[in-house]
Amino acid sequence: MFYIYCPYCGEHREEEEFHPKGQAHIERPKEPEACSDEEWGNYLFFRDNPRGVHHEMWVHAVGCRKFFNMTRHTVSYEILETYKMGEQPSITADSQNPPRETVPVSHPEGVRA
Amino acid sequence: MSNAATFDTRTDTAIPVESPLAYSYRHSGAPRAGDSSRLQLRERAMLGHLILRGGAIVLDEAVRDVLGLNLPGQPQALVQDASGERSIQWLSPDEWLVIVPGGEEFPLETKLREHLGSAHFAISDVSGGQTVLELSGEAAQELLMKTVIYDVHPSNFPVGKGVTTIFAKATTIIRRPSEERWELVVRRSFADYCYRWLLDAAAEYGVNVEQ
Numbered sequence: 001m002f003y004i005y006c007p008y009c010g011e012h013r014e015e016e017e018f019h020p021k022g023q024a025h026i027e028r029p030k031e032p033e034a035c036s037d038e039e040w041g042n043y044l045f046f047r048d049n050p051r052g053v054h055h056e057m058w059v060h061a062v063g064c065r066k067f068f069n070m071t072r073h074t075v076s077y078e079i080l081e082t083y084k085m086g087e088q089p090s091i092t093a094d095s096q097n098p099p100r101e102t103v104p105v106s107h108p109e110g111v112r113a
Numbered sequence: 114m115s116n117a118a119t120f121d122t123r124t125d126t127a128i129p130v131e132s133p134l135a136y137s138y139r140h141s142g143a144p145r146a147g148d149s150s151r152l153q154l155r156e157r158a159m160l161g162h163l164i165l166r167g168g169a170i171v172l173d174e175a176v177r178d179v180l181g182l183n184l185p186g187q188p189q190a191l192v193q194d195a196s197g198e199r200s201i202q203w204l205s206p207d208e209w210l211v212i213v214p215g216g217e218e219f220p221l222e223t224k225l226r227e228h229l230g231s232a233h234f235a236i237s238d239v240s241g242g243q244t245v246l247e248l249s250g251e252a253a254q255e256l257l258m259k260t261v262i263y264d265v266h267p268s269n270f271p272v273g274k275g276v277t278t279i280f281a282k283a284t285t286i287i288r289r290p291s292e293e294r295w296e297l298v299v300r301r302s303f304a305d306y307c308y309r310w311l312l313d314a315a316a317e318y319g320v321n322v323e324q
Contacts, residue, residue: 010188014262064205
């Protein structure tokens, strides 16, 4: 069982009070008529399935009945943070695993990293 | 004044009125344990319940002028007047539950609507949809401990707090208006289920049902 911090109620509650609602931060295209079928299909049906940090939307169904976002690790299932709708996560895949470019590595010529 | 259509749900004609637990009293009875009882159960039926929705600042001003109570701004907060008969509870950042004595809800709704004018708000009369069960006695907290998923220890649940959570399998608002009293606001359709659950769970404490 998860013990989830609801950012609107300001306290931890049992998972039984919540429902997961899928991937967070999915933005509806501004002009649906101008979308190609592929863009519209990606918006409607295709979701990320990362190994590692993932942002999800949850709803406090029994309680304040507000939607909020949660950052979770898909391997350990650990809840890294919860934050209100409209806010941006402070923990992202990049902040957890810094991109390779930031680590100075010298590659000999002609050898693939 | 907004142009919302309102009407008083209480009629003047003589229709026999039954509390949401009338069926339960007939079918499950109302045990009397006498002096050995460690738990008292009482229904506070036919109260006026209003749901207020809107911005906290606008509603706070209206509620203070009309009802004389502050709108609780903190999550899970519950405020009541000196007599304890009128209360306002925080339900969500833009939603509050007002409970007043039966019959006061329509005049209150009308006054609030007049006061709020064209502000962005919603008032719903839910008096017919829910009822209040009151638990008191030394075993009340123990009974809640084995029934709800929320931590009801006094350190986590002081007087003046109210939460929406799950009681057995039913969505319920649990409130603590005073040191020794607990209130359950349950849906009318779940009243019989909650009542029978309470009788079963409270049998070991010698429950005393006051009608």
